[in-house]
Amino acid sequence: MSYILTTQCADDVGLIAKITGLCHEHNLNITRNNEFVDKDAKRFFMRTELTGEPQSDFLSQLRALLPEGAQLALHDDTKTKVVLLATKEAHCLGSVLLKQFEQALNIEVLAVIANYPDLEPLAKGFDVPFHVVSHVGLSRSEHDQQVGDLIQSYNPDIIGLAKYMRILSPEFVGRFENKIINIHHSFLPAFIGAKPYHQAFERGVKIIGATAHFVNNELDEGPIILQDVTSVTHANTAEMMAKMGKDVEKTVFSKALQLASEHKLFINGNKTVVFS
Amino acid sequence: MSYILTTQCADDVGLIAKITGLCHEHNLNITRNNEFVDKDAKRFFMRTELTGEPQSDFLSQLRALLPEGAQLALHDDTKTKVVLLATKEAHCLGSVLLKQFEQALNIEVLAVIANYPDLEPLAKGFDVPFHVVSHVGLSRSEHDQQVGDLIQSYNPDIIGLAKYMRILSPEFVGRFENKIINIHHSFLPAFIGAKPYHQAFERGVKIIGATAHFVNNELDEGPIILQDVTSVTHANTAEMMAKMGKDVEKTVFSKALQLASEHKLFINGNKTVVFS
Amino acid sequence: MSYILTTQCADDVGLIAKITGLCHEHNLNITRNNEFVDKDAKRFFMRTELTGEPQSDFLSQLRALLPEGAQLALHDDTKTKVVLLATKEAHCLGSVLLKQFEQALNIEVLAVIANYPDLEPLAKGFDVPFHVVSHVGLSRSEHDQQVGDLIQSYNPDIIGLAKYMRILSPEFVGRFENKIINIHHSFLPAFIGAKPYHQAFERGVKIIGATAHFVNNELDEGPIILQDVTSVTHANTAEMMAKMGKDVEKTVFSKALQLASEHKLFINGNKTVVFS
Amino acid sequence: MSYILTTQCADDVGLIAKITGLCHEHNLNITRNNEFVDKDAKRFFMRTELTGEPQSDFLSQLRALLPEGAQLALHDDTKTKVVLLATKEAHCLGSVLLKQFEQALNIEVLAVIANYPDLEPLAKGFDVPFHVVSHVGLSRSEHDQQVGDLIQSYNPDIIGLAKYMRILSPEFVGRFENKIINIHHSFLPAFIGAKPYHQAFERGVKIIGATAHFVNNELDEGPIILQDVTSVTHANTAEMMAKMGKDVEKTVFSKALQLASEHKLFINGNKTVVFS
Structure with a gap:
């Protein structure tokens, strides 16, 4: 063995x-x-x-x-159990589901939970349970409680935020300490917060990136796992950058989950040790 | 307009x-x-x-x-019509189907044709027609004729070989001249032919790659559209290289189809002009 | 012609x-x-x-x-006239002088001006005039005036800051508007200001970079010309990052000068248009 | 210690x-x-x-x-002793000499030996002994004997072929077994032999590269140490590729010497183990 x-x-x-x-x-x-x-x-x-x-x-x-x-x-070689949270964007979620289908990751996606129903066909197409927990009419704390209870019912090793466009409450983060992996669509620490591709366009950068990181209670500030970049030019609008960036985001996100599943990832204070 | x-x-x-x-x-x-x-x-x-x-x-x-x-x-902005051919590997096919689902490509995948049934669930999951045309018991020429007739019934602009592990007959290639895009799992012209990752491992290279190219009647010799690479080390076996290479293959293949769909691709003798 | x-x-x-x-x-x-x-x-x-x-x-x-x-x-194909400013670090200065020696750039380095004498042997080795203008005992304004007068006596097209570790006065920047190209040792806008590699180490990033930009009167905020990056790991100290980053800095800096010399560089407000 | x-x-x-x-x-x-x-x-x-x-x-x-x-x-931390062989091209030689000047390599370049005098000013500029051993009028074996004797008088740990455009005799290679590091201007095993950039241009590849390898008695076939690549387009002529490739060559060559000097390089049959 x-x-x-x-x-x-x-x-x-x-x-x-x-x-x-x-x-x-x-x-x-x-x-x-x-x-x-x-x-x-x-x-x-x-x-x-x-x-x-x-x-x-x-x-x-x-x-x-x-x-x-x-x-x-x-x-041992037991698959790492993952619950994925998503909103409306398909690329990170789909990339992981596709890699699971290819048997390219030692991961079992137990379920997908989203605050909108848009991605249900994608999850269903890969025979993965899909739950909508709408945030409409709920406080952040109530919504996080419901989502957290549903996650807990699956008892995953890792919670992957596959472009889950919600700010998480400190209670939620504390409940799943050191288990939540997020993909942020910028080369952190540049362009923290909302609309990073628009920020990148306004600044006129020549390279954009994506960052997978563990989530703690400071926005986009958790230990960085992996980053990658792609070149852009003056001819790329913010919308084009967003489209180009998706390929980087999906690659970085699924590689971060792969590192976790291969037990190559250690948290070291506000940093990570990655034996890749 | x-x-x-x-x-x-x-x-x-x-x-x-x-x-x-x-x-x-x-x-x-x-x-x-x-x-x-x-x-x-x-x-x-x-x-x-x-x-x-x-x-x-x-x-x-x-x-x-x-x-x-x-x-x-x-x-005009009409979607480029594509038929994809595949065998058993999911990554290139799945990558294009996922991008179509994301609306990230100006492409309509009309159908998937494979010589094995393994990928049917993947195509069905994305609501794309899937046909098996088994080569068993057929000559190459007969099989190519059947596959070609089926393709022709869809009248696609582009035929994408999404890891279609069959040598094509000159008749087939001639029938769809300048329309067939293949993904080869090496950095051409290195490692032409079978098992390029094993060749790469034996040679001890430090970088592996993938090549999208138009198909003509010389094996792995058509006009090159796009190439990309990834680093490997002494610690990577041929099997690990094959796994790592899949991410490059899928990216290169779907970008080549994207270039075609954006009319950025011209054939110039045995080369291409690519306005990316 | x-x-x-x-x-x-x-x-x-x-x-x-x-x-x-x-x-x-x-x-x-x-x-x-x-x-x-x-x-x-x-x-x-x-x-x-x-x-x-x-x-x-x-x-x-x-x-x-x-x-x-x-x-x-x-x-026409007249060489672009450049004056380089430096302090003590050899890599960016040496890289440009070496490329001039190789005839790889359409550039003529008229002179090197530094606030320390350390790099004189390097400039002399390439037969380029070297001037020390020490800042000791001078106000910033007085020093910038002396350096500026010396630059002006050469009447260059471009002033390249080859790791010139001095903050420039607004008067100096205004005197050579749109002519000053700097290399900053971070992937801007991340890690503006001093000791960017130490900042990068503290944050635990997995990629570091360098940025060539035109200088205006906001620190590290001018129009970005070119950026490039290299990967780092948890095992790299700030000092190792600084050493690894030098290769990126020298490449980015000399390519930015090359773009200028090939008339591929346009300033567009706080951005650039680069026809590479 | x-x-x-x-x-x-x-x-x-x-x-x-x-x-x-x-x-x-x-x-x-x-x-x-x-x-x-x-x-x-x-x-x-x-x-x-x-x-x-x-x-x-x-x-x-x-x-x-x-x-x-x-x-x-x-x-211990004694510097690795290196003799560099060159012909007329400055970029690889200059890159190592510059890095030695920067104290960026744990290397001492004992001497430069060339079969033409062109690079003498470069070596002299960095205060490194320069010897011309012209091949004119000598058989390959005689020339290699003279060069080898001169090398041996310096007793280096490593012999770096900094674009030394001569085929080495088996006797020479045998005399300095496992000590000779070459830089080849292609992404081996593609484009073995002469004029690799012209071969790359003719084939219409979209990526070119360089390879540092130990020299054995098969042309461009020794154990590969390091490779790197850069993208090219249809608009790049063979001459432009050669110019673009020089930046890759110099980087790969000096990094290979650095790996040797840091004792990170092991020969394993026709491959290398590189602990980078």
């Missing part, structure tokens, strides 16, 4: 030796390993691909070797 | 002046113009975006001003 | 027809043409490569055909 | 544990580690950044833990 061991803890001397030594004792063969030490934060991150069959006490033995408070997980 | 005028003819002095002068006489306002002269081949290419209402004799007057044999067309 | 005609004026119907028509009358053959209409600003921009020998009244005839206030210029 | 430990050997279980365990015993702190197992070739590669002070028997103890024939090296 193949496993992925993820380790995050306070930095210390000899951590790699201790972890790989224990793997060796348990006859676990390391086929790939990545590690990173954040020297400022004194944090250690490691992702280890293993083959073999770990005994039931492997993780507890490992924990005993590591500094207190270590975050350890041993993942 | 908006129009796109495409002109291709032998080069001559004053062609831009003649064409734009006639537009001006007809009160057609030029909003965008691209031109190219192939000095070796002595060929002139021009694409002109116009607003206004051309009189019925505009094209005949224009033809009279240009060298004999000029290829002229005036396109 | 080859010429480049640049035209900028209020938009009007038939401008392309008028300009290309006059070229045709004068037996000037158009070998390449680019035009752009800014529909919001109602401005017309055109760059025309010509072969032939224009008569002396060509420009005055052309002016008579165009809206009042048209900016017209007919450039 | 900082060290870089490079290990290459037959694959075995527990190698990472053994190596990192010994480092831990010797109080060597691992600040960065990369490893790769080629499963087909059953080869193990590892690069380890260490701080601390290894005892004199560290390497011999390490060797005793590893499979027979292991290639081990412990590098």
Whole structure:
């Protein structure tokens, strides 16, 4: 069997030796390993691909070797469970559903939840449950409560905001801490907030981009996972930029989910560690 | 109304002046113009975006001003009609169908024809007619005849080979001359033929790519429309490269169809002129 | 002989027809043409490569055909005269001097002026005059006056700020209006001001960049000419980003000067039109 | 002190544990580690950044833990010694000399050897010894002998072919086995041999590239180190492609030397392992 061991803890001397030594004792063969030490934060991150069959006490033995408070997980190849939130735009949602259909992601999309019904045919076409939770007539808090309860009923590992054009309440973000991945249609930190392509057009930039990030309680300010860009010219209107940007958004968004599903993604304060 | 005028003819002095002068006489306002002269081949290419209402004799007057044999067309915003051929892989087909759903392409996919039934759910999910024409028990010529007749019944402007894993007979290619766009999963002319990702892995390249090209009767040798690449490392197996390459393939393929639909694509001998 | 005609004026119907028509009358053959209409600003921009020998009244005839206030210029292949300002960093300065040595730019670097002597060996190695104008003991205004006088004695077409780490006074900027090209070491408008790589590191971005722009009197706010980016990871410190960014900076800076020297660059309010 | 430990050997279980365990015993702190197992070739590669002070028997103890024939090296921060060979083109040579001047590479260029005198001013400008060894009147074997003797007198770690437009004799290649890095002006394996930009132009490709590779005795066939590309269009002549390609060539070449100087480069049969 193949496993992925993820380790995050306070930095210390000899951590790699201790972890790989224990793997060796348990006859676990390391086929790939990545590690990173954040020297400022004194944090250690490691992702280890293993083959073999770990005994039931492997993780507890490992924990005993590591500094207190270590975050350890041993993942088999179970698919990462994802609920996607959307509004009216199809490209990010469709891109993930298509990749799931292609079996290109180790992801199972449990459901799509949207505040408008427009994307129902797309979800249905891929045989994925689709729920409308309209925000009309509800306070933000009430709407977030309803959406959150529905998400929770699916118990996903990750919540993907596939161009979900709603500001999330702090309660909602807190309820799914470190689980929400958003795609923002600019090269953050440029053009935070609304209508980034119009802002980019007004400023006359020559490159536009998209940013996948974890969501925290500051608008467009969570830990950045992935960014990509594309060139534009003076001849591109804001509308053309928006259209061109969609290709970047969908690629960045689905790659961010892929990184999560491959356990390559660690949150490190307001940043991420990405073993790509 | 908006129009796109495409002109291709032998080069001559004053062609831009003649064409734009006639537009001006007809009160057609030029909003965008691209031109190219192939000095070796002595060929002139021009694409002109116009607003206004051309009189019925505009094209005949224009033809009279240009060298004999000029290829002229005036396109309104009618969608380009496309038939897609596929086999079993979903990514290129799905990418175009998704973009059509998003209304991101000025394209109407009339039908999908495949030699296996695997992709029927994908086409059906997007409400596009799907036909299986199995090659089993047929000669290449018979199969191509059946597929060709079916295509012809739809009378498309463009035939897109969305990872159609069949060698086409010269008769088929001749029947749809200059209308067939293929996606090849390598950075041509490197790795012509079968299993390009395995060839790339064996050679130890650090970048892989994909190529959209018009099909003629030499394998992977038609005029190149568009290419794109992605980086790989020593850690990527041929299978990983194939997976990574799919994202490039789908992007290049759908952009090539988009260029065709926007009348930005001209064939110039064994090359293309692309006004992107 | 080859010429480049640049035209900028209020938009009007038939401008392309008028300009290309006059070229045709004068037996000037158009070998390449680019035009752009800014529909919001109602401005017309055109760059025309010509072969032939224009008569002396060509420009005055052309002016008579165009809206009042048209900016017209007919450039032969004379090299663009550049003075470069620098401080201590070698990469942008050296990159331009090397390209001049390679004869890869249609540019003549008349002189290098720096506020420190460190780069003298580099300039001398390429046989380019080097002047130190130290800012020590001078007010900003006095220093800018001395540097400006020295620049003026060379009468350059373009002043390139090759990592000149000084804030310019409004008087200096006004004195060389629309002639100063700066390279900023971030992907503007992200990370305006000091230490952009440290800002980028703190924010945890996954892509860094550089921006060449015309200088006006708002810090890092002039019309953007060109931008480029490179990927970074969690493993890159601010210092590593600064080192990686230098390759982007030098490329973007020398390409911006190249665009200027090829007369492909137009200022359009707070933006640029770039016919690349 | 900082060290870089490079290990290459037959694959075995527990190698990472053994190596990192010994480092831990010797109080060597691992600040960065990369490893790769080629499963087909059953080869193990590892690069380890260490701080601390290894005892004199560290390497011999390490060797005793590893499979027979292991290639081990412990590098301090001594600069990699390089001799550059050139002909007439300045861009690759100049780029490395400039980076050395900037102190951007951990490289010391000991000398430049060319078969023409054209680049002497460039080398002299950077205070680097320049030797002309003309091939006129010599057989290939005689010329290679003279050049080789001169190189050997400098005893470099790496020989960089900075657009050295000579075919090397098998004797020369054998004399400096695994030490010669070439820059080829195409995206290999496309356009092997002479005039790759002309080949690219004839084929009508939309992307051109450059390849840095170790030299062996098959033309343009050695292990590939690094590749990069740039986009071209129908409007680019072969000459324009050659000019555009130079920027890619110089970047790829100097980055390949940088990888060598940072001990990130391993030869693995006809491929490389690059820990970038």
